[in-house]
Amino acid sequence: MGAQYEIITSKNLVAGYPDNIVWRDASFAINRGEFVAVIGPNGAGKTTLFRLLLGLQQPISGALKIFDAAPKRGNPQIGYVPQRHIFDGETNVESLELVRLGFSGKQWGLGLFSQKDRQAALDALKDVGATDLAHRSLGVLSGGELQRIFLAEALVSNPTVLLLDEPLSNLDMRHERELLQLIHGVVQSRNVTALLIAHNINPLLPYLDKVVYIANGKVATGTPQEVLTSESLSALFGVHVEVLRDSKGNIGIVGIEDCHGCQPE
Amino acid sequence: MTLMSTSTSSPTSFSINPLVDLQQIFQFAFMQHAFEAGTIVAIVAGIVGYFVVLRRSSFAAHALSHIGFSGAAAAVLIGVSPVYGLLLFTSAGGLGIAALGRRAAQRDVQIGTVLAFMLGLGVLFISLYKGYAQEAYSILFGEILGISFSDVLLTLVAGVIILILISVVYRPLLFASLDEDVAEAKGMPVLFLGVIFMLLVAVATSFAVQVVGVLLIFSLMVTPAATAQLLAKRPRQVIIISVAIALIATWLGLFIAFYEPYPVSFFITSSVFVFYLFVRFIYRRIRP
Numbered sequence: 076m077g078a079q080y081e082i083i084t085s086k087n088l089v090a091g092y093p094d095n096i097v098w099r100d101a102s103f104a105i106n107r108g109e110f111v112a113v114i115g116p117n118g119a120g121k122t123t124l125f126r127l128l129l130g131l132q133q134p135i136s137g138a139l140k141i142f143d144a145a146p147k148r149g150n151p152q153i154g155y156v157p158q159r160h161i162f163d164g165e166t167n168v169e170s171l172e173l174v175r176l177g178f179s180g181k182q183w184g185l186g187l188f189s190q191k192d193r194q195a196a197l198d199a200l201k202d203v204g205a206t207d208l209a210h211r212s213l214g215v216l217s218g219g220e221l222q223r224i225f226l227a228e229a230l231v232s233n234p235t236v237l238l239l240d241e242p243l244s245n246l247d248m249r250h251e252r253e254l255l256q257l258i259h260g261v262v263q264s265r266n267v268t269a270l271l272i273a274h275n276i277n278p279l280l281p282y283l284d285k286v287v288y289i290a291n292g293k294v295a296t297g298t299p300q301e302v303l304t305s306e307s308l309s310a311l312f313g314v315h316v317e318v319l320r321d322s323k324g325n326i327g328i329v330g331i332e333d334c335h336g337c338q339p340e
Numbered sequence: 341m342t343l344m345s346t347s348t349s350s351p352t353s354f355s356i357n358p359l360v361d362l363q364q365i366f367q368f369a370f371m372q373h374a375f376e377a378g379t380i381v382a383i384v385a386g387i388v389g390y391f392v393v394l395r396r397s398s399f400a401a402h403a404l405s406h407i408g409f410s411g412a413a414a415a416v417l418i419g420v421s422p423v424y425g426l427l428l429f430t431s432a433g434g435l436g437i438a439a440l441g442r443r444a445a446q447r448d449v450q451i452g453t454v455l456a457f458m459l460g461l462g463v464l465f466i467s468l469y470k471g472y473a474q475e476a477y478s479i480l481f482g483e484i485l486g487i488s489f490s491d492v493l494l495t496l497v498a499g500v501i502i503l504i505l506i507s508v509v510y511r512p513l514l515f516a517s518l519d520e521d522v523a524e525a526k527g528m529p530v531l532f533l534g535v536i537f538m539l540l541v542a543v544a545t546s547f548a549v550q551v552v553g554v555l556l557i558f559s560l561m562v563t564p565a566a567t568a569q570l571l572a573k574r575p576r577q578v579i580i581i582s583v584a585i586a587l588i589a590t591w592l593g594l595f596i597a598f599y600e601p602y603p604v605s606f607f608i609t610s611s612v613f614v615f616y617l618f619v620r621f622i623y624r625r626i627r628p
Contacts, residue, residue: 148527149528153525155522155525157522167569168394168575172575173519176511176518176519177522180512180515180523180528181511182511183509183512184508184510184511185511212573
């Protein structure tokens with residue numbers, strides 16, 4: 076593990092706003108190619124971590140580095156899928172156009188004669204198994220289909236880090252599993268590092284290299300086996316926390332605010 | 341509108357041959373000017389309208405034209421061309437709405453409150469001016485048949501500037517309109533693009549008011565693009581169709597109004613409305 080290239084490092088990081096600190100003392104490292112789940116209760120500051128990495132928000136103190144530099148807005152090595160918003164039925168724009176913009180949306184001018192972005196977009200759609208959705212309108216796609224399009228939009232510029240904010244929300248179990256397999260496949264074949272915010276850790280367990288657990292203003296990081304135990308969580312949060320496991324290895328965490336993992340929202 | 345009644349009673353009358361009709365129409369300088377200004381306005385409105393529809397900003401665009409009403413009235417009161425007052429007030433209004441930030445399109449109550457106040461202010465200005473009814477009427481409903489050559493030139497200059505600006509910001513504006521969160525994370529100046537967009541709407545609105553007036557601005561700035569969006573899924577195609585609808589409606593309106601003693605803006609808005617109804621309820625059934 077230690078020999079792997081560290082892509083994201085955090086030392087004594089404090090996040091939030093001066094009068095409203097969201098979490099503090101976060102120290103962790105994430106290595107190239109890792110599949111990382113960011114979990115924790117609502118409002119614990121999971122998206123805040125993404126905003127810090129994207130350079131959309133500044134840390135209050137501590138050091139956060141991505142690719143050995145402070146995060147800056149517009150880092151082309153990051154592909155971002157925000158928590159979203161489903162397009163309403165009136166948005167009659169074909170998927171391919173959105174994915175193309177992921178490639179060339181930053182360029183000024185009409186780009187009338189550029190076909191490079193079109194080819195890149197088609198390749199990205201193929202990678203996420205959404206070739207057949209290329210000419211469908213965004214407004215009529217289902218939640219699972221849209222997540223594929225968003226993933227293609229993020230992948231089209233060839234990032235080395237993917238930040239996925241709750242891609243699994245609003246998906247039923249079957250689509251959840253399909254999307255996870257897809258993301259995991261992309262992580263492996265492209266050797267990208269993926270951070271995925273989720274509510275329920277259980278569907279993620281087979282794929283995870285690491286967990287970033289954010290709750291009660293604190294952040295715990297490590298492999299699921301290290302972090303998700305009654306002892307480590309109790310020690311970290313200073314309250315009695317119990318990690319329950321059922322016969323299939325599913326986890327339930329009891330004692331931290333909401334009973335996260337007990338039931339998907 | 342008064343010009344119309346005299347021209348219809350003159351030797352000009354509708355014939356089956358459209359070439360003869362157009363020859364008749366273009367004998368009149370005021371009709372030439374109307375066609376020229378109408379064409380420029382239709383092209384610009386058709387394009388800007390697409391972004392208005394995509395950004396769900398039709399209420400903001402509608403509000404801008406009403407804010408422009410008080411500007412036009414103030415200009416009339418101090419004796420300058422209404423279009424300067426329109427430009428000034430709509431631009432200021434546009435900057436104000438852009439400053440509300442990303443969710444400006446949903447700030448209906450704030451925008452509506454300012455809109456109502458500005459309309460009230462316009463009523464005051466108009467009443468202070470002696471030619472009350474006629475001026476108010478032409479600002480509210482357009483007076484394209486009274487357009488001068490210098491107005492046409494000004495419209496052309498504004499139109500060219502808008503088109504150049506749009507061709508520069510086209511892709512970033514499209515991206516920010518469709519997917520603001522990702523565009524922002526990619527380091528794009530989304531607030532700046534929002535300001536540019538509102539200024540584009542402000543200028544386009546100011547000139548479109550000449551054609552259809554403050555109250556009917558929707559028919560050129562929103563409906564053609566909304567109709568086009570039902571027909572195509574690629575932005576460029578939608579924009580081309582949107583421009584085509586706005587152009588055809590404007591030309592048709594001017595053509596009919598030359599022979600019939602009713603306001604041009606009525607015929608333009610009706611043409612746009614018929615297009616919309618046809619596409620919305622008939623075309624989509626025939627071709628799913």
